[in-house]
Every structure is written in C-alpha cells, then in structure tokens.
Amino acid sequence: MTKLIILDRDGVINEDSDNYVRSTEEWLPLPGSIKAMARLHQAGFTVTVATNQSGLARGYFDIETLNAMHAKMNALLSEEQGVVAAIKYCPHGPDDQCKCRKPLPGMVNELIEEFQISPAESWMVGDSLRDLQAGQAAGCNVALVKTGKGIRTLAKGEGLEDIPVFEDLADFTHFILTD
Template sequence: MSKLIILDRDGVINHDSDNYIRTVDEWIPLPGSAEAIARLSKAGYTIAVATNQSGLARGYFSEETLHAMHQKMQDLVSSEGGKIDCIKYCPHGPDDQCNCRKPLPGLIEQISETLGLPAESSWMVGDSLRDLQAGQAMGCNVALVKTGKGVRTLNKGEGLNGVPVFEDLAAFTNFILNEPS
C-alpha cells in the first residue's frame, strides 16, 4: 500500500464556491481539515494536493494570489505539526485541451514524478466525480467526501460503485489511521 495520499483542494480542504475562490480571504479551511492533514503527515503519509484552478485562465485571480492561498493552507497544516509535500494545479480552462485538468490524470502523473512515488494504490480523495476519475485512471484507491460538492456528486450516483464515502477529510483520516470516528 502506497503511503501517498492525494487530495483535491476546493471542497475537501477548504470551503468551495460556484463563483470560485478568488482571494486569500475567501480561502477558508473546512473544520478539521488542517488537523486531518497533519495527522496523516505525522503518521508517515506523503500528502499531495491536485487541484483544477481554471479561475487563472478566466482571469479571476493571479498566480501570485493562488500561491498565497497555498501558503495559507500550508501554514495552517504546519501549525498543526504536519506538512503538504506537493501541490500541483491545472491553470487551464475547460476548453484548453490540456492533459492536467481533472478528470484527466495529468496532475496525478506530475505528483508521482515530482515525489518519485507511484500513484498506483495511493489514495485520491475528492468531492466530485472528476477527482475520482483522475485517481482511477492512475490506479489510485478513491474516496468521496460529502463536503464541498460531495453530496451533489453522491446524489447523482453515477460512477460511484464501491467508492467509500466519508463525512469529511477528518472521517477519511480516521478510516486510514484505523481510529474510531
């Protein structure tokens, strides 16, 4: 079993918005997410984030703002005693024909190459079907959280056969660490 856990960002680690997370102030962690990441990190897991950020292509925010959001995320995890080992993002829009926009597996390939760890049998945790499809394309175990768009994804029900579902990232962490919820 790989010790790599790949997380989607918006809706898994922080609150999501249909209008995009455009500023550092709008980047608000979900309750317990930073602690959950730190617990996994302290237990010896390598933590990566794979996130579609088409707001860049749409001009809603700059790379500088995105990096500031990611610094805030890393600082919160660090303050809990953990770390995020790798963050990869797709800056493209839906029509840009890139290979990194989930459900395509490019971001997971980039994470695997950067960290020198195989994606096969790692975990991909997301709140949308496209997160899970990207993970499945790389041979990852996949898990759905009900935060963000997770309930909407669950209600659609397609493509979720046998996929474990968790209330949030903390519940997934309890599962991985074999601790009671």
C-alpha cells in the same frame, strides 16, 4: 500500506464556492481538514494536493493570489506540525485541451512519478466525480468526501460503484489511520 495521499483542494480542504475562491480572505479551511492533513503527515504519509484552478484562466485571480492561498494553507498546516509535500494545479479552462485538468490524470501521474510511489499505494480524495476519475485513470485508490460538491456528486450516483464515501477529510483520515 498506503503512502501517497492526493487531495483535491476546494471542497475537500477548504470551503468551495460556485463563484470560485478568489482571495486569501475567501480561502477558509473546512472544519477538521487542517488537523486531518497534519495527522496524515505525522503518520508518515506523503500528503499532496492536485487542484483544478480555472479561475486563473478566467481572470478571477492571478498566480500571486493562488500562491498566497496556498501559503495560508501551508501556514495553518505548519501550526499543526503538518506538511504538504507538493501542490499541483491546472491553470487552464475547461476548453483548453490540456492534459492536466481533472478528470484527466496528468497532475495525479506527476505526483506519483515525483514521489516514486505506486498508484496502488496511493489515494485520491475528492468531492467530485472528475477527482475520482483522475485518480482511477492513474490507478489510485479513490474516496469521495461529502463536503464541497460531494453531496451533489452522490446524488448523481453515476460512476460511484464500490467507491468509499466519507463525511469529510477527518473521517477519511480516521479510516486510513485505523485500517
């Protein structure tokens, strides 16, 4: 039985932007994503988030703004009787040589260790190849959603053999809850 769900944020939970989501006003949940997260929580899953946030390193927003975006997400989730058990973020830029930035599995491994849940009982859900690579490197099951950069990722096709693809987070949630 799957126990841990690790979600990428931008493009999976909320709308993504090539110019970065820089404020709470720009942080807009994708249709059905908050309800899907709440359903997973209510079904007994540990729902978590692992997100690259290089906008911090680039100076596009500060930690207070990032925390405010996550507070908005948590407030919307609370209205649906849902909970995110943990949020991990990488504040580094692509050239910072950190161990947490996806496609490296640092954040995913942290979540697996924190909740003491086997990678085989975990799913990493993302909209980009680097999300899937981070999950695979940690030993998790992985799934691609077509929201955010998902369609672009699918069009490239590389590294997607045998990976389940879903329309959105609600579609993935339906799969998990009926599997």
